[in-house]
Amino acid sequence: MRHELEEVNVLASHYADKAISDAYSVLRSWKRRAEKGRASLRKPKLKRVYVRVKSTLRKVDGENVRITVKPYQYLTLSWSHTWFSPRVKGLELGEPVIKEDRVHLPFRYRLPWSTPLDYLAIDSNLYTLDAYDDEKFVTFSWRELYSLKFGMELKRGRIKSFASKHGRKGGKLMGKYSHRERNRVLDYVHKFVNKLLEMYPVKTFAVEKLDKQSMFQDADDKLSKEISRTVWRSIHRVLKYKAPLYGSLVKEVNPHLTSKSCPRCGWVSRKVGLFVVRGVVSPWTGN
Structure with a gap:
C-alpha cells in the first residue's frame, strides 16, 4: 500500500x-x-x-x-x-x-520537566469538592453551580413544552437556551479551576476517575437527577489542560474506597464520611 x-x-x-x-x-x-x-x-x-x-x-x-x-x-x-x-x-x-x-x-502546553512532589488529593461529591493538601482539609462548594443548573433545568422544561407546540420556532428557542446553559456552566468551571490553580500551584492533583453511567445503575430517580447535574468530568478535563500553566500535573485514580480512606495514613473506615472537612472555601474569595 x-x-x-x-x-x-x-x-x-x-x-x-x-x-x-x-x-x-x-x-x-x-x-x-x-x-x-x-x-x-x-x-x-x-x-x-x-x-x-x-x-x-x-x-x-x-x-x-x-x-x-x-x-x-x-x-x-x-x-x-x-x-x-x-x-x-x-x-x-x-x-x-x-x-x-x-x-x-x-x-x-509544555509539561514540566519534573513531577511536582506535593500532592492535592481531591474527592468529588454532589455539592462539594473536598481536598487534602498534606496539612489540612479544605472544601470548595458547588452550590452556586448546582443552583444554576437546577434553575436552567426548570426553564428548559417550560421551553420544551413551548417548543413541542411551535415547531421550528420552538426548536430554535430550545437550542438557544441549551447553548446559553452550556456557556454559563463552562464559564463557572473555568473560573473555578483558575482559582484552584492559583491557590495550589506546582502540585500533582489526584482526582477520581468517575463513571456516571455506572452510578445511574445503582441510584434511584432522585439521586439520578442530582448526579446528572454534576460536571465532574468537565472540571477534571479543564483542570488537566490548564494545570501545566502552573507547573502542575493531574493524575486520575481509581475512586474505589477514596471517600473512606484516610489521606494521611491510608486507613479505611467502615463508615462513610468519617473524615470531616475542617474548612469551607469559596472559589471566588478564597476565604
Whole structure:
C-alpha cells in the first residue's frame, strides 16, 4: 500500500501512517464505548474527510506554519491577526488537521520537566469538592453551580413544552437556551479551576476517575437527577489542560474506597464520611 501511494506522491507514505494511526485510535475508542453499552455495535464511519499533518511535514516560524503538501509545494498558514492569537502565545503547535473547508490548528502546553512532589488529593461529591493538601482539609462548594443548573433545568422544561407546540420556532428557542446553559456552566468551571490553580500551584492533583453511567445503575430517580447535574468530568478535563500553566500535573485514580480512606495514613473506615472537612472555601474569595 505504501509503495503504491509513493508512486503517486513521495510524501504519501507519511500521510498513510497518520491515517492508519487515526483509524486505530477511532476503533479503540469505539470498542471501549461499545463494551460499556454507550455506542452502537456497528463499526464507526468517518462522515467527513480530513488529513492529520505529522510534525515532520510542518515547519513553524513565529506565528506561521508551512505544511508540505507535495515536494516543493507548500501550504502556509498564519494566526498572527486572529482572535485567539493572544491566547496561544507561548504555546506549542501540535499536528494541524486539514479538512475540506477549514484547517484546525491545535496548540498544547509544555509539561514540566519534573513531577511536582506535593500532592492535592481531591474527592468529588454532589455539592462539594473536598481536598487534602498534606496539612489540612479544605472544601470548595458547588452550590452556586448546582443552583444554576437546577434553575436552567426548570426553564428548559417550560421551553420544551413551548417548543413541542411551535415547531421550528420552538426548536430554535430550545437550542438557544441549551447553548446559553452550556456557556454559563463552562464559564463557572473555568473560573473555578483558575482559582484552584492559583491557590495550589506546582502540585500533582489526584482526582477520581468517575463513571456516571455506572452510578445511574445503582441510584434511584432522585439521586439520578442530582448526579446528572454534576460536571465532574468537565472540571477534571479543564483542570488537566490548564494545570501545566502552573507547573502542575493531574493524575486520575481509581475512586474505589477514596471517600473512606484516610489521606494521611491510608486507613479505611467502615463508615462513610468519617473524615470531616475542617474548612469551607469559596472559589471566588478564597476565604
